[in-house]
Amino acid sequence: MGDIHRYLREYYMPHIWCPGCGHGIILGAVLRAIDIAGLDQNNVAVISGIGCASRATGYVDFCTLHTTHGRALPFATGLKMVRPDMKIVVLTGDGDTAAIGGNHLIHAARRNIDITTVVFNNSVYxxxxxxxxxxxxxxxxxxxxxxxxxxxxxDLCALASAAGATYVARSTAYHVRQLTTYIGRGLAHKGFSFIEAVSQCPTYYGRRNRLGAAPAMLEWQKRNSISIEQAKDMEPAEREDKIVTGEFVNQTVPEYTEVYAQLIGRLGRQGESR
Amino acid sequence: MSAVPEPTSAATGRSRLLQGNEACAEGAIAAGCRFFAGYPITPSTEIAELMSEMLPRHGGRFIQMEDEIASMAAVIGASLGGAKAMTATSGPGFSLKQENLGFAAFTEIPCVIVDAQRGGPSSGLPTAPAQGDVMQARWGTHGDHPAVAFCPSTVSEVFELTVKAFNTAEALRTPVILLMDEVVAHMREKVALPSPGEVRVVDRPRPSVPPGEYIAYGPPPGAPAGDDAYVPEMADFGTGYRYHVTGLTHGKNGLPIGPGPEAEFLVRRLSRKVEKAAPQLELNRNELVDDAEYLVVSYGGAARSALRAVRLAREMGVAAGLFRPTTIWPFPFQAVASLAAKVKGILVVELNLGQLSLEVERAAAGHCPVQQYGRVGGELMRPSEVLDALLRLTGRKV
Amino acid sequence: MPEDKAPVVVNEAWCKGCDICINYCPKKVLARNAAGKASVVKPEACILCENCELLCPDFAITLTRRRAKGLSATSTSVAQKGGGSR
Structure with missing residues (x-):
């Protein structure tokens, strides 16, 4: 993979994340996926809410929007509606997405609006x-x-799937190559794509739960991850505490801004008279 | 019922019988609004319904979001993408929008928020008028921030002030509130709609420098040295200008900063830029104030009864006049102060227990007595009630 | 070998000393220095697996050389491509 420093606002680094925080690894995966996809840097908007993960937008050199707590997706929805040509990436945390922003998640998924959401899930505020x-x-x-x-x-991926997201995948900071691949597929997907990236918070979650320092927490991710196929053969009790990684949904459904553009086209052909 | 003066700006073109909410939608389209996000709520819902029909016909986009908060967020996102954007709501929804409204003020993203006020607090009286959101329009979001709010009294004025709301939002890069009430929102009147081209439309200042030289929150090129009230140039997302927008306190490059002089400068600049524009925003549609000994201050739907009461008072030999601000924020402080120095008393008529009257008292500064007449039961006060209150102020027996 | 010839460059100003790179380098190229930062101690052992770069949370590690074919972005884990760790 190539160098991603050209996507960073280096003058604003180093970032605020704690030593060993998984968020930097996941942000690196996002940037590599963007690089591999060959996206036009000027045509990418990265939008976040509030929390550790959401501070990511300050460090990346795109059109970046650091919004209010939980609201990244509706801000992104408004931007995508008027700039359907732009690639919209939402970077968010588990509190931001699953708690205060939970309603926005299910409705963005339901609409199938073309936004790639990456949740940095470190299990803690x-x-x-x-x-x-x-x-x-x-x-x-x-x-x-x-x-x-x-x-x-x-189970955030099950939630996103049930709500209608058309690309849903989960990986971890440890599985950074797989994670990069899934984010890349999310970016290439036309519709609402949702990638849960399991992260580690050594400072608060790790310490309080005696999970060790960052390398040990990455080892935990490695040891406890199982594939969708492996999970199928396991009893629910066995699956508890496991991270099921893989692609849960990948389907083609009409995308919302395209459907809206078709409406405008149809009305335009009818003329503006009422 | 009323003889509130017709506005002068939107004079020609075809005449139509319009509801206030319809005039708002027409005004928005005429002002160049091309994005609307909303959530159903009485008594503003007709605006969303109309925008859903009109916007795609004009190449714009409408979306019904999952809640009020999301609607406000989507409007800000769309505006950042370069579209003039609006949302419409009523009391409970206005409360929900406050956090993101503050975000728009702090990040200087133009947008228009319509609040068709209804009886409150809480769910209150959904189909009944009130003016209980006056102070919320000024101070509803946390932290020090500028506020601009316009109050129409007629359907024509709804059209006119909707256009003005967009133009002001764009020129100053700030959210602007169109503070209607259920009376004006649902009332039908004949409106002379201007033809396209007759409406003056203002666009936000866009960058005059290439991306490499663009400083998102810096002074515009050519600003005088030491300008502490400037409006920065605004680049649409997706046009080659890459920059950061955050609700955290930020420096001129848009990135977060900590406490100190730069933070102090930013918060003060935002208020100053609106204060500086206040004289141009001020628009008071007064009646009979020149020789008035008693002043009635009223706005929005309540001003319709107030005007009638002032005329009845004149017939009874009381030299009453109506001061009717259409821009209530920034409050026309000087205009009220100079009138307060001349009159014997002021009666503030509003559908609340005393909100704009607090500003009037501040402006009057003890030069004359200030009384407030309000109603909060969901009924517009009758002219006779206002007349009685006015006569009590004059010391006459009612 | 001086560090500027090493295929792995550590930006000490950004490194926060989390030890992830040291743990996941299959060839023990990296070690903690007196300042508590990662530093290259066995540059000649580097096999250009990119583990350190990909897993550095601080964007502090850059490879100056890459494998001709590059590493596939589709492999499932660090461990599969870069070798085991501890």
Whole structure:
């Protein structure tokens, strides 16, 4: 793979992420996927919400929009509607997407609007120093789950699939090559593409749950990842705590802004009289 | 019912019987609006319905978002893509939009927000008028920020002020609120729509320098040295200008900064740029104020009853006049202050328990008594009620 | 061999010393220096697997040479292409 520094705002580096944070690895995968896809740097908009992952937009040299908490997808929807020629990438975290922005996720997926969403899932609210998120596994610890998390986490890929996303995949920071491939396929896909990238937060999640430093957390990702095929043959109890990686959905469905452009074309042919 | 003066700007063209909400949609299209995102809510829904029909016919785009917050977000995203963009809502939805409205103010992304005010608080009285969102229009989003809000009293004025809202949003790169109320939104009146070409349309300042020299939040080339109220040039996304937009406090290059003089400068500049434009934005449609001894201050739907009351008072020998600001934010402070120095008393008539009256009191600064007459039960006050309140102010027996 | 001839260049200003590259280098090319940053200690051992570059969360590692054919972006993990780690 080639050098990706030309996509970075080097004058604004180093970034704010903690030592060993998986988000930098995932952002690298995004940039390599963009590089491999040969996208025009001027025609890519990268949009994020609020949280550690969402700080990514400051560091990358595209049209970048760092929005409000959970709202990256509706901002992206408005931009895509009026600039259907642009490639829109949303970078977001698990709190941003699965909690405060959950409604926007399912509706962007339902519309099948051509946006590639990459969720940096580190199972925790890092920016506010380690509260549990909708992606924190049951019984794991967080600053707001001092007795262990009582809630169940989402299966985000299942959620996106059920809501109608037309490309859905999951990988991890450790599986960075596979992750890059899936992001690349998401970028090439016409429609709403959703890639969950499992990340590591050594500072808050790792430390509180005694998962070791960053290399050990990457090892955990490696050890606990199973393919969709492997998962099929496992009992639900066995699958618990496993990361199922692979492509869950890849289908062709009319894309929203194309459908809208067809409407404009149809009305234009009818003339403007009412 | 009313004899509120017809606006003068949108004078010619075809005449149509229009609802306030319809006039708003017509005004938006005439102003160049090509994107609308909204969520159904009474009493503004007709605007969304009309925009869904009209926009694709004009090459624009409409989307019904999943909620009010998303609608506001989509409008900002679309504006950043270069389209003039609008959303329309009512009280509860206006509350939900506040965070992103602040984002638009801070990132200087032009957009128009229509709030057809209804009875509140909370879900309140969905089909009944109120003017309870006046202070929310000024201070609804957190942090210090500029605010621009226009209040129409007639259907013609809805058209006129919708155009003005877009032009102001574009010129100043700031969100502009069209603060209607249910009376004006649902009322039907004859409107003389201007022909295309008669409407003055303003576009945002776009970059006058190539991408390599563009500084997203820097002063425009040619700005005087030390200009602390400038409006930066705005590049559409996707046109070769790559830059960062963030709701974090940012430097001139758009990237986040920490506390200090640059942060101080930014927040002050945003308020200054609107304050500087305030004299051009101010538009007071007054009646009988020149020789007035008692001043009625009213706006929007309430001003229709207030004007009638002022005329009835004149018939009774009371020298009353109506001060009717159509731009309520920035508040016409000087105009009210100089009138307060001349009159014996001011009555503020509004459909709330005292909101714009607070500004009037500040401007009057004790020069004359200021009283407020309000209603909050979802009914427009009758002219006779306003007259009684006015007579009480004069000391006459009612 | 001086570091400027090494195929792996570490930008110490960006390196935060997380040790990921050191752990995932199959040939022990990298080690922690006195400043707590990654540094190249066995440049001649580098097999251009790109693990360090791909897994560096800080964009602090750049390869100055690449394999002629390049590494496939479609392989599934670091371990499969770059060899095991610990």
């Amino acid at each position: 890092g920016m506010t120093s380690g509260q549990y998120s909708p992606m924190t596994p049951t019984s794991r610890f967080a600053t707001t789950a001092p007795y262990g998390n009582l809630e169940r986490p989402f």
